Amino acid sequence: MSAVSPRTRLTVVPSHRIAVGRGLSILAALGIVAITLAAMGRSPIELAGLVVRSTVGSRFGIEDLALFMTPLMLTGAAVWVGIRVNLWNIGAEGQLYAGATAATAVGLFTHWPAIVALPAMVVAGALAGAAWIFIPAAARAWLGVSEIVTSLLLNFVASLLVYYLATGPWADRVTGALASTERLHVALPELWGAVHLGFLLALGIVVGLGVGLAKSRFGYETAVCGSNPQAAHYAGIKVAPRILAVLLLSGALAGLAGVFEVAGTVHRLQGGLANNYGYLGIVVALLARGSCFALIPAALLMALILDTGIVLQTTQISSSAVLAITGLLVLAIAAGDEMAAYVRVNRN
Amino acid sequence: MADVTHASNAPPAHLAAGTPPILELVNIAKYFPGVIANENVSLNVFPGEIHALLGENGAGKSTLMNVVTGLYQPDAGEIIIDGYGTTFPAPDAAIAAGIGMVHQHFRLVPRFTVAENLHLGWSETPRRLSGKDIEERASALSKKFGLPITPSAVVSSLSAGEQQRVEILRVLSRGARLLILDEPTAVLSPVEVGELFSALRRFRSEGGAVVIISHKLDEIMALADRVSVLRQGRLVGTHQTCDVTPDSLVTEMIGRPVTLATSYPRQSPAPAGGEAEPLSLKQVTVRDAAGVVRLDDVSLALRPGEVLGIAGVTGNGQPELAEVLTGLKAAESGTVYLNGKAANRADPAMFAHAGVGHVPEDRLKRALMPGLSVAENMALREYDRPPIGGRFSFSMAQARKFAQMLADRAGVKLPGTQVQIRGLSGGNQQRLVLEREIRIASHVLVASYPSRGLDIGAISAMRDMLARARDAGVAVVLMSEDLDEIFALSDRIAVLYAGRLMGVMDRADADRESIGALMSGRNLSEAA
Numbered sequence A: 001m002s003a004v005s006p007r008t009r010l011t012v013v014p015s016h017r018i019a020v021g022r023g024l025s026i027l028a029a030l031g032i033v034a035i036t037l038a039a040m041g042r043s044p045i046e047l048a049g050l051v052v053r054s055t056v057g058s059r060f061g062i063e064d065l066a067l068f069m070t071p072l073m074l075t076g077a078a079v080w081v082g083i084r085v086n087l088w089n090i091g092a093e094g095q096l097y098a099g100a101t102a103a104t105a106v107g108l109f110t111h112w113p114a115i116v117a118l119p120a121m122v123v124a125g126a127l128a129g130a131a132w133i134f135i136p137a138a139a140r141a142w143l144g145v146s147e148i149v150t151s152l153l154l155n156f157v158a159s160l161l162v163y164y165l166a167t168g169p170w171a172d173r174v175t176g177a178l179a180s181t182e183r184l185h186v187a188l189p190e191l192w193g194a195v196h197l198g199f200l201l202a203l204g205i206v207v208g209l210g211v212g213l214a215k216s217r218f219g220y221e222t223a224v225c226g227s228n229p230q231a232a233h234y235a236g237i238k239v240a241p242r243i244l245a246v247l248l249l250s251g252a253l254a255g256l257a258g259v260f261e262v263a264g265t266v267h268r269l270q271g272g273l274a275n276n277y278g279y280l281g282i283v284v285a286l287l288a289r290g291s292c293f294a295l296i297p298a299a300l301l302m303a304l305i306l307d308t309g310i311v312l313q314t315t316q317i318s319s320s321a322v323l324a325i326t327g328l329l330v331l332a333i334a335a336g337d338e339m340a341a342y343v344r345v346n347r348n
Numbered sequence B: 001m002a003d004v005t006h007a008s009n010a011p012p013a014h015l016a017a018g019t020p021p022i023l024e025l026v027n028i029a030k031y032f033p034g035v036i037a038n039e040n041v042s043l044n045v046f047p048g049e050i051h052a053l054l055g056e057n058g059a060g061k062s063t064l065m066n067v068v069t070g071l072y073q074p075d076a077g078e079i080i081i082d083g084y085g086t087t088f089p090a091p092d093a094a095i096a097a098g099i100g101m102v103h104q105h106f107r108l109v110p111r112f113t114v115a116e117n118l119h120l121g122w123s124e125t126p127r128r129l130s131g132k133d134i135e136e137r138a139s140a141l142s143k144k145f146g147l148p149i150t151p152s153a154v155v156s157s158l159s160a161g162e163q164q165r166v167e168i169l170r171v172l173s174r175g176a177r178l179l180i181l182d183e184p185t186a187v188l189s190p191v192e193v194g195e196l197f198s199a200l201r202r203f204r205s206e207g208g209a210v211v212i213i214s215h216k217l218d219e220i221m222a223l224a225d226r227v228s229v230l231r232q233g234r235l236v237g238t239h240q241t242c243d244v245t246p247d248s249l250v251t252e253m254i255g256r257p258v259t260l261a262t263s264y265p266r267q268s269p270a271p272a273g274g275e276a277e278p279l280s281l282k283q284v285t286v287r288d289a290a291g292v293v294r295l296d297d298v299s300l301a302l303r304p305g306e307v308l309g310i311a312g313v314t315g316n317g318q319p320e321l322a323e324v325l326t327g328l329k330a331a332e333s334g335t336v337y338l339n340g341k342a343a344n345r346a347d348p349a350m351f352a353h354a355g356v357g358h359v360p361e362d363r364l365k366r367a368l369m370p371g372l373s374v375a376e377n378m379a380l381r382e383y384d385r386p387p388i389g390g391r392f393s394f395s396m397a398q399a400r401k402f403a404q405m406l407a408d409r410a411g412v413k414l415p416g417t418q419v420q421i422r423g424l425s426g427g428n429q430q431r432l433v434l435e436r437e438i439r440i441a442s443h444v445l446v447a448s449y450p451s452r453g454l455d456i457g458a459i460s461a462m463r464d465m466l467a468r469a470r471d472a473g474v475a476v477v478l479m480s481e482d483l484d485e486i487f488a489l490s491d492r493i494a495v496l497y498a499g500r501l502m503g504v505m506d507r508a509d510a511d512r513e514s515i516g517a518l519m520s521g522r523n524l525s526e527a528a
């Protein structure tokens, strides 16, 4: 018989297979990176040591990881709530900007005490994120217009708007920093070094979201709408308002990511503030698959990748190489998931 | 392999004794988490034979055939084609070996024409191809296999029987020598069944082999040369059809004899009349999306504690009637009265809360979420009230308990309430929907073709359930293509033809002839 035995694809892949597949594929990707670095005349072992020391191996490294994780958990959650019901919010980047802008407005132009200003920033940012997706959401819910294209296009609008504000009307006249506003009057309290309250809040939001959707009527009704809209109609569940609600929730989560960025990490509104967190949220959500709680380790992995990239850049490795490494890892994980679905056909 | 052959494993009488089988299964096993779908199944099929595969819902018939066609991989055992052991890593390998299957749920592209569907995945597609070429080729194929089709028709506009012919033609045009049909007659009208069977007989006379899965024993007795019976995943016997009777087959399938009653007498006297009508239609007209009139000026009143049978050839307005009766569709003109109040908006929630249950014709598409768990599917009607939920809450633990209770009542064995409902056998999905709907149907139950896909034991249980609901004062609407079923259960019989209500008569005044005449569109005065 042939040397290669035939394989077949499982429809439901057990999670231990996924774990093994991902582990192997990450190793394979790291191997490719090591070989490439060696070919460039760099010592992969030395670099690996440096990366470990400056990420998980040091206090600053860990603080950085937590700061990266904060927005990633939230944009990941934003994309994840949509995918759960078959909706694709590709616009988390834009909603993040919207949330950041609203929070900045409160932080710059009010002189309220922190205890009032911070909650006001959170509410304003969440509302702004939701408002930024309102038109794509309503068009999807009632007219069936694909939310993918509309939410994506608004990202560019949001990004340019923030550049305009940060260089124009809201530009920093004090220090004259480029494309940036002044420092906000209030900040989220810091808990551990640079790690601020936003990290804990983001963790809490992800956990609350997971528990809330599993235990609420809203979670059940939206699951029905996502799985089979015809059956939802049959059961008397109105599909359009629930599509709207899920997308608004998604926008609000991404908006919160923007709030925590300006109020905790960056302290000002800057051009490029979103730092691709909105797009990386898609990766985080896909890595988490069906489970909301899995967003936390997925965000950690993504943060590690980002942090590694920055460390490598400090050693004169070009930023495009870093992007390539990121892409390679994500590709390897996707391939690993796919390969984990194939089992050898058993012949007796 | 052992060369002991006993009579049932020998080819059917009309074939020569030494004919080699086209397909041999040896000790096939297939397991799903917590379920033995098949175990130790050994079976052979000869060219020139029609072989029936019988068994209760969930006995493993579809799974076994999915193994044969490469959709599933066996966990043990051997598949032998023309004497050679084979494995099919994917369905295309089975097609290449001459095995084709027509699934219970059609797999055509609705928006494509018949000719386009026939040529999807055609291995010898030439570089240049015009619409006319493939239509010509489609006509040629249709002539060759004796299956009449219209190559340029769009599939979504075809009746179930026509779609099925396209499926069969597609399989045959790929050179299938073994044709597998999974419950092919469930959705066909009697005329279409006749056409299908003569096509199958012709295929057999040319040396083709057929495996047919069905719950309709009289059809099997008329068509098959041999029958094999599966029970709980294991083969309990293979027989020449001439050696068995429907009764002996039922006993073998279910373990006890079952006969369907021809009438369901009331346990308590019929309501005196004069009670409020829970639901009625006054001159209701409904059009479909294309603007075609589907229900034409229909007036109808349901009475509590009574079964109203709706007879009619499929496709004469039955789905639309069910939809207006359950609030899924608004009437274009005319009025729907729910408990005496006009309800002219499509508001299924209002109907459900008023105690209107609905077993729709296409249960998988309409009434279930295939990708969600059994627990979530069973909660669909009662998720908004205790114990499962409330205004804001939803308890998965309670939903699971509830689902287990429904499954126990419906006699469905579950590997767990957290498994996806699409993993259940077709018949078990139907049973669960029926159980779920009957619970909320406190005033009206609209049951469209409730016996489709059920085994005879489940049909008998379903009819008992309908009769009990009637005795409890529910107005039951029963749509069925089976006149025996309509006559057995109905108090009144209405006939639909081309969207018009041809007449409503008491069971006592109805006979098959007059109903048959109305079903073909003749008025009784003309028929007389």
Ligand SMILES: Nc1ncnc2c1ncn2[C@@H]1O[C@H](COP(=O)(O)OP(=O)(O)OP(=O)(O)O)[C@@H](O)[C@H]1O
Residues within 6 Å of the ligand: B032, B033, B035, B036, B037, B055, B056, B057, B058, B059, B060, B061, B062, B063, B064, B422, B423, B424, B425, B426, B427, B428, B453
């Ligand atoms: N993909 C699957 N995943 C899990 N279990 C499955 C799957 N497919 C089938 N089963 C289980 O295998 C058993 C046999 O199912 P199968 O569909 O073969 O029954 P069947 O004989 O075709 O019944 P029916 O007459 O109701 O169509 C059932 O208990 C079913 O729940």
Ligand SMILES: [Mg+2]
Residues within 6 Å of the ligand: B061, B062, B063, B182, B425, B426, B427
């Ligand atoms: Mg089946």
